[in-house]
Amino acid sequence: MPRALAPYERPASAAAGPGSCSAIAGAARRRPEQQLRGATVTRRLFTGSTVWAGATCAPRPAWLLVEDDRVAALEEAKQPPPPADDVVELPGCHVLPGFVDVHLHLSQAAWFPHGGDGLEWRSLAEARHAVRVAADAAPQAPWLLFWRVPRFAWPDGRLPTARELDEAAPGRRVLVSTLDMHRGALSSAGLAALGLADHRAGDFGEDVTRDRRGRPTGEVWEAAYGVALQRALADTQAQRGEQGAAAVLAAEADRCLGYGVTHAHDPYVSPDLHGRMLALRATSRLRLSWATGSPAGMLSRPPGPATAPDGAYGDAGREVKLFADGGERAAFRLPSRAVVDLFAGAAAEAWRMRATGPLREALRRKVILRPGHLHTPYLRYTDTELTDLIAGYADAGVRLRIHALGNLAVAQAARALRTAGIPPGTATIDHLLLLDPATADLVAASGATASYQPGFIPRYGDMISATRTDRHLTAFGARLLQQAGVPLALSSDYPCGALDPLHNLRAAIHRRRPSGRQLQPEQALTQSEAVRAHTVTAAASLGVPGAGGLAPGQPADLVICDGDPFQPQTRVTQTWVAGQPVWRAPDLTRGP
Numbered sequence: 251m252p253r254a255l256a257p258y259e260r261p262a263s264a265a266a267g268p269g270s271c272s273a274i275a276g277a278a279r280r281r282p283e284q285q286l287r288g289a290t291v292t293r294r295l296f297t298g299s300t301v302w303a304g305a306t307c308a309p310r311p312a313w314l315l316v317e318d319d320r321v322a323a324l325e326e327a328k329q330p331p332p333p334a335d336d337v338v339e340l341p342g343c344h345v346l347p348g349f350v351d352v353h354l355h356l357s358q359a360a361w362f363p364h365g366g367d368g369l370e371w372r373s374l375a376e377a378r379h380a381v382r383v384a385a386d387a388a389p390q391a392p393w394l395l396f397w398r399v400p401r402f403a404w405p406d407g408r409l410p411t412a413r414e415l416d417e418a419a420p421g422r423r424v425l426v427s428t429l430d431m432h433r434g435a436l437s438s439a440g441l442a443a444l445g446l447a448d449h450r451a452g453d454f455g456e457d458v459t460r461d462r463r464g465r466p467t468g469e470v471w472e473a474a475y476g477v478a479l480q481r482a483l484a485d486t487q488a489q490r491g492e493q494g495a496a497a498v499l500a501a502e503a504d505r506c507l508g509y510g511v512t513h514a515h516d517p518y519v520s521p522d523l524h525g526r527m528l529a530l531r532a533t534s535r536l537r538l539s540w541a542t543g544s545p546a547g548m549l550s551r552p553p554g555p556a557t558a559p560d561g562a563y564g565d566a567g568r569e570v571k572l573f574a575d576g577g578e579r580a581a582f583r584l585p586s587r588a589v590v591d592l593f594a595g596a597a598a599e600a601w602r603m604r605a606t607g608p609l610r611e612a613l614r615r616k617v618i619l620r621p622g623h624l625h626t627p628y629l630r631y632t633d634t635e636l637t638d639l640i641a642g643y644a645d646a647g648v649r650l651r652i653h654a655l656g657n658l659a660v661a662q663a664a665r666a667l668r669t670a671g672i673p674p675g676t677a678t679i680d681h682l683l684l685l686d687p688a689t690a691d692l693v694a695a696s697g698a699t700a701s702y703q704p705g706f707i708p709r710y711g712d713m714i715s716a717t718r719t720d721r722h723l724t725a726f727g728a729r730l731l732q733q734a735g736v737p738l739a740l741s742s743d744y745p746c747g748a749l750d751p752l753h754n755l756r757a758a759i760h761r762r763r764p765s766g767r768q769l770q771p772e773q774a775l776t777q778s779e780a781v782r783a784h785t786v787t788a789a790a791s792l793g794v795p796g797a798g799g800l801a802p803g804q805p806a807d808l809v810i811c812d813g814d815p816f817q818p819q820t821r822v823t824q825t826w827v828a829g830q831p832v833w834r835a836p837d838l839t840r841g842p
């Protein structure tokens with residue numbers, strides 16, 4: 251199956267020599283296709299490889315017998331293998347359970363190839379130029395969409411204003427999204443389409459930035475950004491038609507399989523798109539599930555269980571996503587002395603860039619000083635509001651997924667789950683980026699699973715270090731959470747983070763920032779812990795099969811790598827779901 255590659259994803263390399271893992275696997279792998287044509291292979295033996303076996307994901311030389319869609323047996327390589335209808339020899343390869351990504355924005359990321367990628371833009375001037383070029387190139391597009399803008403690395407610090415976007419693309423609807431998908435910039439036509447063009451401008455409070463005369467500047471945050479994104483994607487999908495939109499989603503599902511993801515869980519699908527996701531699940535070989543939320547947008551307050559679609563959400567049960575705090579507007583609490591670090595960090599960044607942008611942005615952040623501590627006032631609910639909302643969904647049998655970046659938000663989420671009496675194992679807290687030991691203990695007591703993204707470290711690690719919050723709190727504190735007894739799921743938050751599970755597993759171990767320095771290396775996981783977090787614990791957190799890892803009776807969802815998954819050159823070469831081959835790397839050793 252050919253694999254569509256987005257320009258911003260690195261291709262899986264299959265440039266292995268003859269006799270290597272992928273070459274031999276290549277010779278054997280034509281046979282499964284016979285079975286797809288109706289032959290009678292039901293028992294398939296995988297031999298010669300290292301298998302990351304069982305619920306502990308401990309690597310060992312072993313053979314693996316798959317019968318129909320399940321693992322039938324797994325034994326040490328020195329044990330004689332049983333008879334099988336087909337033998338797949340994989341010398342030098344590693345076999346891992348399929349990756350379960352519990353936080354993968356498939357339905358949003360699918361549209362990224364249909365917009366402009368801003369990741370390489372280095373300044374406001376570059377952004378304005380790119381918008382101008384795109385406007386000329388796509389005169390019919392209902393929206394000009396730009397993704398992954400790292401404005402924190404720009405000397406200007408800020409996004410373009412509506413007026414600047416209007417100059418670059420007169421009369422057009424433009425949405426520029428930051429890398430973290432919590433802040434954006436709209437042109438005047440974009441603001442008008444959302445009813446935000448005048449002073450009345452809805453009920454978004456501080457989520458819409460205004461000038462001194464009260465007019466929106468074009469900058470939108472959190473809920474207002476989510477509404478803009480929802481509208482822009484809906485208009486873009488409508489222009490493509492039902493079939494076109496289905497093809498875009500199918501291509502994204504295939505892209506996931508190409509990285510060894512066998513189950514993708516989308517943390518937000520608008521109730522309006524529920525049917526389209528059910529249709530995708532019916533036709534794709536990727537296992538797929540999702541959470542619902544407000545029809546208005548990802549970051550808006552969900553209205554309660556009455557509007558949540560009935561029935562299973564793909565391969566998992568019903569789930570809703572809530573945001574306890576924001577993205578850049580994270581709610582955290584630090585000791586008072588940290589106030590010096592917050593501003594010294596921004597000043598150092600400004601000096602490094604020889605620009606005032608970072609300092610100006612830091613001064614926009616609200617900080618409340620109290621005796622003994624400081625905090626950022628960015629909680630999106632009161633304790634009572636959050637507890638009541640959670641309890642309402644739980645009573646209706648809906649699982650909870652709560653975004654909480656800062657320790658203040660994490661503590662609130664954990665408290666609310668406990669107060670509402672949510673049973674252990676039915677809630678997930680996402681991100682937990684900035685944490686302290688007492689908050690980790692609260693999470694453990696709540697019974698929630700933590701979903702964290704070490705893949706952010708190679709992308710945002712320097713930016714986080716520049717705030718100097720990591721001098722007072724753990725950042726991506728995986729070890730802290732594990733020691734507190736919190737089940738840990740590793741996820742990508744793609745497209746905010748990289749999709750590639752191997753990249754994210756390695757980041758959980760090496761924790762290297764873009765500069766090459768490590769971020770709190772004492773928070774690193776071991777290799778087996780990382781694999782477990784991306785497979786076994788992730789499956790358990792969704793209540794789906796796979797929580798036993800590669801063991802008899804478990805689903806035969808496998809990833810075959812052409813070497814040790816923690817070596818940088820290793821790639822996924824085959825992906826299997828329910829005992830069936832669903833993706834293999836293009837075989838570059840054989841010519842066309």
Ligand SMILES: [Zn+2]
Nearest residue numbers: 353355517743
């Ligand atoms: Zn996310």
